[in-house]
Amino acid sequence: MRYLPTLTAMLLATVALAGAPRTVTLQVKNMTCSTCPIVVRKALERVPGVSAASIDFDKKTATVTFDPDQVKPSALTEATTNAGFPSSLARMP
Numbered sequence: 001m002r003y004l005p006t007l008t009a010m011l012l013a014t015v016a017l018a019g020a021p022r023t024v025t026l027q028v029k030n031m032t033c034s035t036c037p038i039v040v041r042k043a044l045e046r047v048p049g050v051s052a053a054s055i056d057f058d059k060k061t062a063t064v065t066f067d068p069d070q071v072k073p074s075a076l077t078e079a080t081t082n083a084g085f086p087s088s089l090a091r092m093p
């Protein structure tokens, strides 16, 4: 639950931005300890156009909000893969 304040802040920041952000869920492999989600989140947030990334360690998923004009979902899976955590698109609402 210690990610909650950060997540709330990021969601508020997303709402404040203009445009229509898109959210996808990634299925992330290789997350074995509580530090891994932090690495994955940082890798995703480093991608230009990503406004929020939250990781569910129990479900092994990453929920990413981004500007579809700047980021393709394939860039997100690529970012986590390059960080050592191969991922795939789980859901595209």
Ligand SMILES: [Cu+2]
Residues within 6 Å of the ligand: 031, 032, 033, 034, 035, 036, 037
């Ligand atoms: Cu770890």
